[in-house]
């Protein structure tokens with residue numbers, strides 16, 4: 001009963017990244033219980049082990065397992081108010097007959113996380129509260145609002161984020177791996193460095209797993225950015241503005257985005273500088289750029305099997321990657337790793353960058369590797385190409401048929417203007433020219449990202465595959 005209910009919960013969850021693969025639920029382990037639950041409620045954190053019949057590409061394993069975190073509310077009576085979060089009903093060996101709900105949707109349950117974090121902050125000399133295998137850590141400097149009600153973010157993606165009023169936000173990591181979670185580690189460093197471009201870290205929850213003698217980072221508590229607007233939504237609004245004006249250029253319409261794009265460039269350069277000051281920076285030699293070229297070529301080889309249309313652009317892409325072999329070396333450092341406009345938030349206090357977890361599909365060891373800053377810059381530049389193409393495709397706010405040519409011209413104009421504003425501001429904030437070596441690196445990361453996007457779109461949004469392919473067509 002429990003097994004089937006949890007399997008259904010996982011299969012239907014938005015955050016489950018294994019959809020479409022052949023998997024089974026091979027274990028469920030209760031790793032902790034939230035302290036101080038009221039009568040009639042027990043709240044448990046359980047880890048579900050999933051075994052995949054076919055390993056993901058390149059893992060070289062016969063079968064692989066992944067761990068997913070499931071916070072569950074066990075009530076002794078049914079709770080109609082959270083019927084939408086129903087998981088199932090069963091006899092639990094610790095809690096007895098239970099009516100079980102997804103705890104993330106339940107205010108009573110979420111208040112227990114907040115209270116546990118608050119308790120951990122009571123003694124600033126020992127900002128960690130250990131409850132069984134759970135260790136609640138607090139970063140001093142902010143008093144949590146314990147009256148705040150929780151709201152689960154509807155736009156949840158790889159993880160589940162819960163806002164506590166307008167005070168704090170807790171991200172519950174869904175797919176978990178033993179070891180350091182880069183999102184927590186980077187937020188901690190940037191918070192201590194006083195960075196104005198991230199939400200301040202307030203705390204985090206670790207599972208100190210006795211069975212495997214490892215630590216698994218389960219959740220992160222951070223500042224709620226009250227006045228935040230999503231960078232991707234703002235960019236789309238700006239494009240629509242331009243498309244609605246038949247006779248005006250990008251710099252003449254009200255919703256021009258170039259000033260924001262430039263401020264984003266400055267913000268990214270400042271974040272990179274802070275990361276370079278607090279994580280190792282390495283100068284790697286020419287062999288490393290050769291390895292980088294080989295890695296990109298390898299990804300192209302794999303992508304050609306998934307998206308045969310890429311073959312038309314193969315020669316140009318290979319030439320771009322091969323240029324890396326002429327470089328003397330490459331500097332690497334901690335970067336964001338998965339940056340695009342959807343990872344940026346505009347607040348009244350400027351741009352913030354979120355989600356430093358790297359690409360969730362990549363193994364943790366790969367996500368922790370230092371990389372070139374040009375990977376992040378390329379990610380943002382690709383987003384400036386996407387925005388007008390997405391508006392053009394969906395046709396919201398203008399007459400598609402009659403204005404197709406005009407629209408394509410304007411899409412290119414918007415993308416070029418904002419790419420230039422972002423890149424110029426980034427480069428000048430770093431205080432260096434974009435020399436030939438940096439240009440070669442940037443071009444290679446851009447090409448690598450387009451190849452990645454072609455595979456991502458083919459697998460996730462086939463209707464959008466034309467976007468990366470059109471970018472390749474334009475650059476040939």
Ligand SMILES: Nc1ncnc2c1ncn2[C@@H]1O[C@H](COP(=O)(O)OP(=O)(O)O)[C@@H](O)[C@H]1O
Nearest residue numbers: 156157158159160169199223224225228354355
């Ligand atoms: N500190 C914050 N305050 C307000 N909203 C936030 C904050 N951090 C992230 N968000 C919003 O929550 C969404 C999900 O956050 P993200 O870190 O990207 O989660 P995921 O790991 O699930 O992709 C983001 O798109 C952003 O709009």
Ligand SMILES: O=P(O)(O)O[C@H]1O[C@H](CO)[C@@H](O[C@H]2O[C@H](CO)[C@@H](O)[C@H](O)[C@H]2O)[C@H](O)[C@H]1O
Nearest residue numbers: 157338340341342359360379382383386453456
């Ligand atoms: O889920 P993540 O945010 O980690 O990133 C994945 O999904 C992104 C889409 O949500 C995808 O980004 C691509 O589409 C964006 C518009 O939806 C665009 O702004 C990006 O430039 C483009 O790469 C991303 O590639 C993927 O890893």
